[in-house]
Each structure stands twice: as C-alpha cells, then as structure tokens.
Amino acid sequence: MTAEQGAKRAAKAALVQVKALHKRYVQRRALSRRKFVVDALKNVDLALQPECLTALVGSSGSGKTTLANCLAMLEKPDAGEIWFEELEISRRPDHELACLRPKIQMVFQDSAGALNPFLTAAQIVGEPLEVQGREHGRKLRQRACELMEEVGLSADWADRSPLDFSGGQRQRLAIARAIALQPRLLILDESLSGLDLVTQAQVLNLLADIRVTHSLTYLLISHDLTLVGQVADHIAVMHQGSIVEHGTRQQVFGSPQQACTRELLVAAQVLESTFRTAQPRMRT
Amino acid sequence: MNYLGRRLAHGILLLIGASVLCFLFADLAPGSFFDEIKLNPQISPKTVAALRSYYGLDQPTPVRYGRWVKSVFKGEWGYSFAYNSPVSSLLMVRARNTLLLTGVAALLVWLIAVPLGVWIADHPGGWSDRLCMGSTSVLLSVPELVLALGFLCLAVRTHVLPVGGMASVAFDQLGRWSKIRDLVAHLIIPVNTLVLAALPILLRHVRASMTEVLRAPFIQAARGHGVGRTRLLFRYALPAAANPLISLFGFSVGGLLSGSLLVEVVTGWPGLGPLLLEATMSRDLYVVVGVMMSSTVFLILGNFLADVMLAAADPRVRMQ
Numbered sequence: 318m319t320a321e322q323g324a325k326r327a328a329k330a331a332l333v334q335v336k337a338l339h340k341r342y343v344q345r346r347a348l349s350r351r352k353f354v355v356d357a358l359k360n361v362d363l364a365l366q367p368e369c370l371t372a373l374v375g376s377s378g379s380g381k382t383t384l385a386n387c388l389a390m391l392e393k394p395d396a397g398e399i400w401f402e403e404l405e406i407s408r409r410p411d412h413e414l415a416c417l418r419p420k421i422q423m424v425f426q427d428s429a430g431a432l433n434p435f436l437t438a439a440q441i442v443g444e445p446l447e448v449q450g451r452e453h454g455r456k457l458r459q460r461a462c463e464l465m466e467e468v469g470l471s472a473d474w475a476d477r478s479p480l481d482f483s484g485g486q487r488q489r490l491a492i493a494r495a496i497a498l499q500p501r502l503l504i505l506d507e508s509l510s511g512l513d514l515v516t517q518a519q520v521l522n523l524l525a526d527i528r529v530t531h532s533l534t535y536l537l538i539s540h541d542l543t544l545v546g547q548v549a550d551h552i553a554v555m556h557q558g559s560i561v562e563h564g565t566r567q568q569v570f571g572s573p574q575q576a577c578t579r580e581l582l583v584a585a586q587v588l589e590s591t592f593r594t595a596q597p598r599m600r601t
Numbered sequence: 602m603n604y605l606g607r608r609l610a611h612g613i614l615l616l617i618g619a620s621v622l623c624f625l626f627a628d629l630a631p632g633s634f635f636d637e638i639k640l641n642p643q644i645s646p647k648t649v650a651a652l653r654s655y656y657g658l659d660q661p662t663p664v665r666y667g668r669w670v671k672s673v674f675k676g677e678w679g680y681s682f683a684y685n686s687p688v689s690s691l692l693m694v695r696a697r698n699t700l701l702l703t704g705v706a707a708l709l710v711w712l713i714a715v716p717l718g719v720w721i722a723d724h725p726g727g728w729s730d731r732l733c734m735g736s737t738s739v740l741l742s743v744p745e746l747v748l749a750l751g752f753l754c755l756a757v758r759t760h761v762l763p764v765g766g767m768a769s770v771a772f773d774q775l776g777r778w779s780k781i782r783d784l785v786a787h788l789i790i791p792v793n794t795l796v797l798a799a800l801p802i803l804l805r806h807v808r809a810s811m812t813e814v815l816r817a818p819f820i821q822a823a824r825g826h827g828v829g830r831t832r833l834l835f836r837y838a839l840p841a842a843a844n845p846l847i848s849l850f851g852f853s854v855g856g857l858l859s860g861s862l863l864v865e866v867v868t869g870w871p872g873l874g875p876l877l878l879e880a881t882m883s884r885d886l887y888v889v890v891g892v893m894m895s896s897t898v899f900l901i902l903g904n905f906l907a908d909v910m911l912a913a914a915d916p917r918v919r920m921q
Contacts (some may be wrong), residue, residue: 345726389825411830418827431818436919445826478916491822498826593645 319329325455331364331400332390332501332534338362338397338407340383340558357493359558365502370535372545374581375555379554381538384555385504386397388536389423402501419449419498428509429432432479432494438465439475442493449498464493464519485516492523496531510542521548532536542581546570554578604918608908610902619897624666627890632883633658634682637745667888678894679887683880688891691876696858696895698767699865700873703857705788706795710803711853713796715846718807719834725812733808737801749794749867756790763787767870791868795861799853806849810842817841843914851907852900859896 337496340358345351357380371574373381386392388399388494399407422445425431431440434500444460446452452460468489477489488508495503505524510518525548528531539545545552545566552569554562558575562569573579637648653659657668669679676688684691721730756762763769769783814820815838820871823837853860858873865874873892880888911918 386821393825417828418825421825422823423822425818425822427818431822433819433823433837433841435915445821448823448826448828455699480917494822494826 327575330366332367332402333363333365333536334400335363335384335388335396336398336400337362338384338399340380340387340392341395358387358397358557359375361397361555361558362559363553363560363563365534365536367501367534368528368532369550370537371540371550371551371553372537373406373544373553374539374545374557376577376581377540379555380558382506383558385423385538388502389421389504391423391593402445419445420500421502421504422495422498422500423506424488424491424495424508425503426510428484428491428508429479430496430512431491433485434478434480436479437476438470438479438482438490441490442497443498445494451498460497461493464497465490467491467496467527469519472601475546477515483516485512485520488520488521490526492520496527496533499531500533501535502536504538506538507540508537510540512552517544554581603908604912606864608905612905616901618668619901620670621666621896622891623890623897624660624669626682627886628662628665630884632884634886635845636884640863657682657809669890673894674910678891681880681885681888682773682883683888685885691888691894692873692891695871695873695876698870699858699861699874701861702791702865702870702872703795703861706792707853707857709796710799711850714800714803714807715839718804719811719839720813721804722815723830730808732805736805740797740801743797745794745798746866746867748797749790749864752790752794753868762789764790767790767871781852787870791861791864794864794868798864799860803846803849804843810845811838814838814842840914844911844918847910847914848849849902850910851905853903854906855900855903857903858899 338358338361341358342355342357344353344355351513357379359383363371363384373384375381383392387394387407393405397407398405401417401421404417406414408528409417413547433444433500436444439458439461442464443452443457446460447457458475463477465475466472470486470489470493474482479490482490491508500565512520521544525534528535537545539550546600552562552564552566554569554575554577556575560576562573569578570582608647622849625768625883629704633653634654638644638652639646639649650659657665660668672687676689678692682693688870691845702794717733721727721733724730752762753764756764763783763786767784767787768780769775769787770785772780775783819841820838823833861870862874862877864870865872866878869875873895877892878887879885880892
C-alpha cells in the first residue's frame with residue numbers, strides 16, 4: 318500500500334484530516350533587513366468526524382483562525398496536508414479549488430464586516446448561488462428568500478441593507494449565505510461572540526437544527542469554554558500554533574492532560590465565579 | 602433637510618464667504634492699476650481721478666463688492682482695467698484652455714492610478730508593489746516646477762516636442778488632423794508634468810484603500826464562495842474602497858481650474874495661470890478676483906459632486 322493510499326484510507330473515516338500542517342508569516346519592516354517570523358501553525362494534526370461538532374479552543378494568537386483559514390482554502394499552508402473527502406486540497410491551484418469551495422463554508426466573527434454593505438439581504442444570501450452558477454434571476458431571489466426564512470428571517474426583509482439588521486439577525490443572514498451552497502463543513506469562527514446570551518442561544522438552536530437538516534459538520538472556534546462544554550462533541554486545544562490536546566468533550570474537560578488546557582479551564586471557572594459575585598453588585 | 606440639500610446649502614454659504622474674503626484680500630493688497638498710470642507725465646492727475654471714479658475705485662469696499670456681485674449676476678464678473686473688457690469674456694477663453702489641459706491630465710491620472718493601484722494592492726510586497734512605491738516616493742519629492750523644467754530642457758535639446766504655447770505659428774494653415782496632432786504635441790509637456798505630480802498621491806490612496814478592504818471579512822467570504830479574482834477586485838473590493846477615492850475625485854474636479862496655474866506659467870500654456878500672474882502684477886483687481894472665484898466655484902462644485910457620488914455609491918452615507 319502506498320503512502321497516498323494509506324492517507325486516503327485514514328481520511329476516509331474523517332471528513333477532514335489535517336496532517337503536520339505548518340504556516341509561517343514573515344514580515345519585513347520598511348528600510349530594515351530584519352525579518353519577523355511568526356510560526357502560526359506548527360505540525361498541526363486534526364481530524365473532523367462527519368456530522369460532529371468539533372470545538373477548537375485556545376488563547377488568543379494560538380493559531381485557531383489561521384487553521385480555519387487554511388481549512389476554508391483562504392490561505393495556503395507552507396507544509397503539511399489537508400484531506401477533505403479523500404482529496405488533498407492544500408496544494409491545489411485556485412481554479413481547481415473553485416469546485417471544492419462550496420463544500421467548506423465559513424461564518425465569521427464580525428457579522429457586520431462579513432456582509433457586503435453594498436448588497437441587499439437577498440443579494441447577499443443569493444450571491445454564492447449566483448457565483449457558482451446554480452441559480453439565476455427570479456429563481457435566485459426565491460431561493461434566497463427561502464434560505465432567509467429557514468434561518469428565521471422574514472422574506473419581507475429581502476430588500477433591506479445588512480446595516481438595517483441587528484447583530485443576531487446579521488449572523489443568521491451569514492448562516493443562510495453559508496448554507497446556500499449546501500456545504501459539508503461549516504466553520505464558525507467566533508461566530509457567537511459579541512451576541513447577547515439570548516441571541517446566542519437562538520443562534521445555537523438554529524445551528525443545531527440546520528446541522529440535522531443539512532447533515533453538517535461543524536468546526537466551532539470559541540473562547541467560551543462554558544458554551545463549548547455544552548455543545549461540542551469533540552474538543553481540540555490549540556497552544557502556540559500546535560494542537561496539544563484533542564479528544565471527546567468528556568476526555569478533555571474531565572481529565573485534561575496538558576497544562577495549558579487546565580489553565581484555560583481554571584481561567585473560565587475564575588471568570589464565571591467573578592461574574593457571579595459581581596452580578597448582585599451590578600444589580601444594586 | 603436631506604443629506605444633499607445640506608451639502609448644497611453648505612456649498613452656497615461657502616461660496617458667499619469665499620467671495621467676500623477673495624474680494625477683501627484682493628482689495629487690501631497695496632496699490633492699484635492706476636498707480637502706474639500716475640507715473641506717466643502725459644496723463645494728468647485729474648484724468649487718473651476721473652478714471653478711478655469711472656471704474657468705481659473711489660467708492661468704499663462694500664459698495665464695490667455690491668457692484669461686483671451685481672455684475673456677476675449679469676454674467677460679466679467685473680471689468681478688466683488692462684483689457685478694457687468684461688472679465689467673463691477673458692475667463693471663458695483662458696478657462697477653456699486650462700480645462701483642456703487639466704481634463705486630459707486628470708483623465709490620464711485616474712486611468713493609470715486605479716488599475717495600477719488595484720494591481721499592486723493585490724500583490725503587496727511583490728516587485729511591482731516595491732517598484733511603484735519607490736517610484737512614487739521619488740516623484741513625491743520632486744516639485745512640479747522641476748518636472749516641468751526637466752521636460753522643457755529635454756524638449757529644447759532633442760527638438761522632438763514644441764516648447765511653450767498651445768499651437769504652432771502656422772496653426773491656422775494646418776489641416777484638421779494636423780491641427781489635432783499639433784495640439785497634442787503641445788499638450789505633452791504640461792500634461793506629463795501634471796500627471797507625474799498627481800499620480801503618486803492618487804496611486805498611494807488607491808493602494809491603501811484597496812489593501813484595507815481586501816482584508817475585510819466580506820471579501821474573504823466572497824473568496825470562500827468561489828468569486829474569481831478579477832470580479833473580487835473590481836466588483837467587490839473597489840466599490841468598498843471607493844469612498845476616499847470619490848472624495849479625491851471631487852478634489853480632482855475642483856482642481857481643474859486651479860491645479861495647473863504654475864505649470865501653465867512655466868510651460869507657457871495660455872490658460873488661467875498666466876492670466877492670473879499678469880493680472881496680479883498689473884493689479885487688475887477684478888480679473889484676479891474672477892480667476893480666484895472661478896477656481897472656488899469649481900472646488901465647491903467638485904466637492905458637491907463628490908458628495909452626490911458618495912451618497913449614490915455608499916448606503917452607509919445615505920443612512921447618515
């Protein structure tokens with residue numbers, strides 16, 4: 318069995334298989350020969366099981382978004398492999414990626430910045446379908462309205478600017494756009510941060526519903542360990558560009574093996590208890 | 602009052618304020634057109650006093666300003682002492698020449714700066730980016746005057762291009778195409794000077810705006826949906842990066858009458874520049890005020906045009 322056949326076999330079980338991924342950023346300052354090298358990803362291995370929600374946690378700057386961008390084919394890794402549905406996608410030229418892109422979609426943290434302010438809600442949701450040549454004209458608009466209704470937005474708002482929507486509604490719009498192409502993998506990059514608790518719960522319920530109806534696999538990037546503890550099937554912990562711990566929710570939260578995982582959990586508990594003690598004072 | 606109504610009212614107020622200041626400052630300058638006539642022994646002081654009275658120069662400034670405003674409404678824009686004719690007829694011919702020069706230059710600058718700026722913003726740190734940034738740094742440090750003199754020296758030594766003026770001596774005897782060729786040949790030096798002076802600033806603005814927009818999440822999202830590079834750059838990123846460029850476009854339109862005065866004087870282009878210089882030297886008050894006011898009108902119109910375009914292009918501005 319060749320190495321490629323072996324890799325294909327391993328990738329078969331998982332929807333996404335990441336192997337020894339490296340990504341380095343080199344910055345140069347003006348009028349200086351000095352280079353600033355940042356190893357954003359170092360030897361990252363990760364497997365995403367189909368129709369599971371895998372949470373990627375870690376402190377700021379640990380490389381979570383870089384990994385998400387590499388998976389979404391928005392950035393090319395310097396070394397390593399990314400297998401998606403038995404295909405190695407990290408080294409393919411842009412024209413070959415065009416047909417793969419619909420299968421991996423991303424919902425960004427900044428809902429206001431992620432929606433083109435020059436388009437209406439229907440145009441935003443229909444944009445991926447138009448770009449991929451799947452729908453045109455009246456059918457495109459009709460499908461966009463259906464998608465809006467699927468995520469709990471009224472089709473009457475189809476001609477509104479994204480600026481007219483609230484943060485939670487904008488995130489719903491971004492989700493509608495992301496599922497328009499019927500992807501297999503949906504990457505949620507801090508998509509729930511910045512939303513109030515009620516809206517967060519509503520969006521989470523929506524995500525849970527569409528996960529079932531669309532057979533979706535989620536990669537949830539979050540700082541909120543309480544949230545992750547409630548919704549994730551698997552958890553991967555990133556630290557300084559590497560995945561230091563990966564397992565089921567029970568394994569990672571029940572018996573954390575790495576010091577940085579324990580630190581994250583302790584920090585979350587401290588934050589929660591501080592919040593609880595501060596709340597009565599804030600009310601008075 | 603809506604956004605454009607407010608901008609229009611603002612523009613009109615600005616125009617009134619500018620006209621008062623323009624008239625006041627021109628009037629405060631020492632001496633008058635008739636001071637040199639006084640030195641002529643053949644003209645008696647009585648005649649000079651009669652001429653001053655005829656042109657209303659013995660009246661207080663507010664009265665003269667009122668008369669000037671009246672003449673503006675009549676379409677005369679005051680009266681030139683030196684040319685003995687209404688200022689508007691002088692301005693018309695010279696402004697047409699200036700507009701030809703600056704219009705061609707502005708068109709070329711935008712045609713070069715926008716695609717080039719988009720291209721280098723899409724290849725940050727590449728050889729094209731470094732070459733453009735290096736060249737624009739050099740160009741920014743060279744004054745317009747030096748550029749014009751450099752081109753003139755080159756033209757004198759090589760005899761490839763005509764030096765000075767807008768047309769050859771035998772222009773009237775030339776055929777239609779030869780006339781156009783002659784005009785283009787005369788345009789090359791002043792247009793190139795203006796283009797090289799304006800290009801670095803505009804190119805850097807296009808690059809900076811595009812670089813910022815290309816990092817926006819909605820651009821990343823569009824890439825994720827499979828939007829092609831050219832469409833992404835010109836249909837998604839460029840409209841989003843257009844706001845500062847539209848403001849600059851307003852300034853470009855605003856500078857159509859005033860942006861080339863120095864270059865016109867140095868290269869001998871018969872536009873408003875040499876007229877303003879002559880009028881200032883001879884203290885031809887109403888011509889000076891006329892040139893300044895026509896430049897101000899263009900500046901205000903350019904800014905208003907930019908406001909209209911901003912409101913049309915960006916829903917965020919309309920919402921304000």
